[in-house]
Amino acid sequence: MSSKERKKYNELLASVKQTERISDIEIEEKLKKLRRLIVLYGIPTSEPNLRPVVWKLLLKVHSLDSHQYLRLVSRGRSSVADKIRNDASRTLKSDGDFQAVVGEHKLIRLLDAFAWQTEERGDGESLYVQGMNVLAAPFLYVQPTELEAFNCFARFIELTCPLYVLPTLEGVHRGLRLVDKCLQIVDNKLYTHLRRHNLTAEIYAFPSVLTLSACTPPLDQVLCLWDFLLAFGPHMNVLCVIAQVLLMRDDLLATTSPMKLLRTFPPLDAQPIISIAVTLVRDIPEDVYDDLVRHCFDPRHEY
CATH class of the missing domain: 1.10.472.80 (Ypt/Rab-GAP domain of gyp1p, domain 3)
Incomplete structure (x- = not known):
């Protein structure tokens, strides 16, 4: 990506982030342009803070409720804790960068919190199925905070692929x-x-x-x-x-x-x-x- 294209990328991101100043139609139009840039050039890895912002924009994660996440975390082990811990221990085990940045404990904490959230919103049963540990891992690695990773992961699962996490898969x-x-x-x-x-x-x-x-x-x-x-x-x-x-x-x-x-x-x-x-x-x-x-x-x- 040339410096001119990178400048265009950053200007587009800045305008999309100003959601309170533009209409929903304008936001969608700008997101279309952003998607086109991603296909053409990807997200420049030379700017490490760019990917977390782009992911949140694409998932429309505009607000973060830290009190809610802390409350869920404070509930501790969920009813599916054993499954979560068993899978977390194997998640990207051979990837040294992931283990250094994320590790097992953050992954367990996020998945337990998500299980508690689904139990509270649903029929009283915690949701956790095979593969959710691997789906959560990239969000924890990319986002600068656990809170941001949790909100992106929850939004991604609930909005874009809920049928992938049904007990029947x-x-x-x-x-x-x-x-x-x-x-x-x-x-x-x-x-x-x-x-x-x-x-x-x-x-x-x-x-x-x-x-x-x-x-x-x-x-x-x-x-x-x-x-x-x-x-x-x-x-x-x-x-x-x-x-x-x-x-x-x-x-x-x-x-x-x-x-x-x-x-x-x-x-x-x-x-x-x-x-x-x-x-x-x-x-x-x-x-x-x-x-x-x-x-x-x-x-x-x-x-």
């Missing part, structure tokens, strides 16, 4: 079916080859769909990919998973044991994955793309 299983459906549309030869070896997305893509690709290192590339997913919606992760598979296409077609390659995806490289995913949108029929968009949040939508 309904949204995740919908996403996996869409990986198969969209792969068949964009590359029937590769899809047929995988099916010939009894490979469906349920078998090879479950972790990547469950965690919105945050399970695949390195973390810095996960954050770049999440810049894109927060800008355009977590449904785009389905196409990002397909993009990762397409980047392995030649090797997959050349082997009689494709699962050996798919068992562990190659290290994440966000920019080519995003470029391929954006290109794939043009090949997806309108009705299938509508399924894609809705699969994260609309329980009434059937396909």
Whole structure:
């Protein structure tokens, strides 16, 4: 990104942050421009304070209730505390930067607080399902405070992908079916080859769909990919998973044991994955793309 483009980026951010001075329509128009900049250039990593601001703007986290978070934290261990601690101990364990910046205790505290919040708002049961630990991790790593991370995480889960955290993981299983459906549309030869070896997305893509690709290192590339997913919606992760598979296409077609390659995806490289995913949108029929968009949040939508 040139200095001129960076200046434009910063001016746009400054204007979007002035939410009390502009209308909702103007805010949405400026957010559209911001999303376009993210696709074209990403978020400049040379300015470390930029990503946390952009994430909060994209999620529309404009206010923080510190008293509410402290009250939830003060309740201590939730009814799902054992599950949380078991998963937290494994979260990004091999990533030294994450362990140094976040560590296990912050992650446990945030997830316990979220469990208490869902219990108070719902039917008296705490919400915690497999994968939520990995979904919370990037917010804790990016945001400067635990309070900001909690609000971003809660907003992200409740607004954009609530079906991904149902006890049945309904949204995740919908996403996996869409990986198969969209792969068949964009590359029937590769899809047929995988099916010939009894490979469906349920078998090879479950972790990547469950965690919105945050399970695949390195973390810095996960954050770049999440810049894109927060800008355009977590449904785009389905196409990002397909993009990762397409980047392995030649090797997959050349082997009689494709699962050996798919068992562990190659290290994440966000920019080519995003470029391929954006290109794939043009090949997806309108009705299938509508399924894609809705699969994260609309329980009434059937396909």
